[in-house]
Amino acid sequence: WAKEEKEIKELEERSRDLESSATVSKFSDLPLSQRTLQGLQSTGYQIPTEIQKAGIPISLKGCDILGAAKTGSGKTLAFLIPVIEVLWKQRWSSVDGLGALIISPTRELDLKHEQERIRKTNIVVCTPGRLLQHMDETPGFTCNSLQVLVLDEADRILDMGFASTLNAIIENLPEERQTMLYSATQTRSVQDLARLSLQDPEYIAVHENS
Numbered sequence: 001w002a003k004e005e006k007e008i009k010e011l012e013e014r015s016r017d018l019e020s021s022a023t024v025s026k027f028s029d030l031p032l033s034q035r036t037l038q039g040l041q042s043t044g045y046q047i048p049t050e051i052q053k054a055g056i057p058i059s060l061k062g063c064d065i066l067g068a069a070k071t072g073s074g075k076t077l078a079f080l081i082p083v084i085e086v087l088w089k090q091r092w093s094s095v096d097g098l099g100a101l102i103i104s105p106t107r108e109l110d111l112k113h114e115q116e117r118i119r120k121t122n123i124v125v126c127t128p129g130r131l132l133q134h135m136d137e138t139p140g141f142t143c144n145s146l147q148v149l150v151l152d153e154a155d156r157i158l159d160m161g162f163a164s165t166l167n168a169i170i171e172n173l174p175e176e177r178q179t180m181l182y183s184a185t186q187t188r189s190v191q192d193l194a195r196l197s198l199q200d201p202e203y204i205a206v207h208e209n210s
């Protein structure tokens with residue numbers, strides 16, 4: 001415990017002191033936990049992509065972010081690494097309930113099967129429609145303890161006609177939270193969603209080939 005406590009304290013200090021201009025060339029240059037760095041090493045990923053270099057430090061500081069980068073640029077890890085780090089630093093565990101919600105235009109699975117497990121899950125990845133359904137229909141499912149909201153592929157979610165569903169969801173989430181909004185394109189409706197869901201966000205847009 002004492003060792004972990006010391007690691008968390010050091011990471012928090014390093015995250016606070018991160019300059020936006022700091023040179024990040026490898027994942028190991030970022031203030032990440034040993035376990036996350038080991039996980040990255042085992043996948044063979046060493047060099048963060050541009051959106052990861054720009055986005056991860058901002059999210060580790062606790063700021064809201066609006067990030068735009070094209071498909072294939074590595075946006076998943078740009079939000080997933082900070083989500084895991086934020087919860088780990090708070091020592092989030094199975095008894096703490098829903099800590100992070102990732103809204104994404106993924107495929108929907110079987111509702112019943114989910115209802116049995118969702119109350120005990122710390123990180124949920126979900127479509128807007130299914131999430132609203134759980135909020136309305138699943139006894140014991142609550143978002144009251146939520147720390148981090150991720151809106152992934154926001155432009156696609158909005159193109160699918162989920163703007164009002166998203167608004168209803170966001171109204172039901174705690175205001176004290178960190179939000180990461182990622183999108184491949186910056187449309188008017190993404191900007192509207194940003195106004196509704198983000199507080200003093202940092203904006204990053206990456207145009208590159210990686």
Ligand code: ADP
Pocket residue numbers: 045046047048049052069070071072073074075076077
């Ligand atoms: P996006 O969400 O921006 O479309 P993804 O997060 O799906 O992009 O990533 C695209 C691909 O790049 C995936 O196959 C992913 O595993 C890979 N990838 C992501 N980050 C890295 C990295 N730092 N190094 C190598 N490959 C990566």
Ligand code: MG
Pocket residue numbers: 075076152153
């Ligand atoms: Mg993606």
